[in-house]
Amino acid sequence: MEFSGEDITIDGHGSGTIDGQGQVWYDLALGVGGLYGRPIPFCLRNVKNAVAKNFQIVQSGKWNFVMLESQNILVDNITLSSTSDDFQNSWANVGDDCVSFKPGSTNIHVKNLTCYNSAGIAIGSLGQYEGVRDVVENITAEDVSLYGSRNGAYIKTYVGKRTYWPPQGGGGGNGYVRNVVFKNFHIENITASPVLIQQCTHWAGYNVPACADTPPTGFFSNISWSNFTGYMNEKVGTKAISWTCSPLATCEGFSFKDIDVKSSTGANGTYSCTNVVGYNSACQKTN
Structure with a gap:
């Protein structure tokens, strides 16, 4: 329809x-x-x-x-x-992104949303088509509840070199994401990091090269995550924040506040940052 x-x-x-x-x-x-x-x-x-x-x-x-x-x-x-x-x-998790802001998404506000058994709230995937410039900007997602989700609020990009053909393959595109707000999320039984950027998305089975050999590009700026509560599944351990930016991309203007998502045992979440301007590997501010 x-x-x-x-x-x-x-x-x-x-x-x-x-x-x-x-x-x-x-x-x-x-x-x-x-x-x-x-x-x-x-x-x-x-x-x-x-x-x-x-x-x-x-x-x-x-x-x-x-x-x-x-x-x-x-x-x-x-x-x-x-x-x-x-x-x-069998056990199967058949959910995909609850909301996915695809390339070309601008000036969008999502509010009061509940998702079960999804993959979370996503920006992307980006960079799927070789040589194509993807743009996502001015996005707000707030007052969101995720139950049994794979991810929380996250950004995902393809590898830096095309592998096979889209949609099952892809990579090699570029572009930018800017002015994004994720706030007031409640998360229960999540199986990956609630606060996440992953820059090496690929499909298995197509001889995908290592991410280190084909890092993606892109510009990511003014992106915030705030007021996250809940708990993670035992599969993810304790990693509440995982920002892994490519060495060929620029990740700046990132911020987080009041991220209180516990491990399955009640332990405080841990943080990991790679190639994020203004943060060390433990996501502590350096300037």
């Missing part, structure tokens, strides 16, 4: 449901996230001045709700749920 145009209101009145009939795609993909042809049940493309509210999307074949080439959009009271019923004697 795709909408285009101006001055549009889509109102499900609390009971409207879009069913993506995703089970057949879950069975076909068998964990291949970028399988070509997977359907997206709801899309706003080239839309100006629109409201989408009061409905749910279930069993999406791929992403649930996509907005692109659009501006001045309000999304309110939307429920998303996609689960597979065809697993036996």
Whole structure:
């Protein structure tokens, strides 16, 4: 279902449901996230001045709700749920990013959001297409609760050299992220770092070179994380902050405040910073 145009209101009145009939795609993909042809049940493309509210999307074949080439959009009271019923004697975390600000995302405010079994709130992935300049700026995500998430609020970029072909491969792009605020997050049972930047995203199985051999580029500035509470899963240990910037990128103007996410045993979180201007390896300010 795709909408285009101006001055549009889509109102499900609390009971409207879009069913993506995703089970057949879950069975076909068998964990291949970028399988070509997977359907997206709801899309706003080239839309100006629109409201989408009061409905749910279930069993999406791929992403649930996509907005692109659009501006001045309000999304309110939307429920998303996609689960597979065809697993036996297995444990699977099938969630992806709850919200992902893709290249070209600017002037967006997300507030009062609850996510279960997702991959967190993401900027990116960036740098997926060789030679393409990606831009994300003026983003705020606040009052967010994450339960059983893989990550917290994070930024992810591809490696610095193209590997195979997008979407399953990629890399070698550039660009910048600036003016981003993540605040008032409550996190429970997270399996990776709540506060994270990772600059070596890649897909397994395509002979991806070591990140040290193909570091990505990019410029990241004026990004803050504040008022994070909750606890981590035992898988992540105690690392509450993990900022790992490429030696060929610039990470400056980063800040964090009141990060109180404990380990599964109740220990205080630890911090790790690499190539972040103004911080040492323990994320202590150096100037």
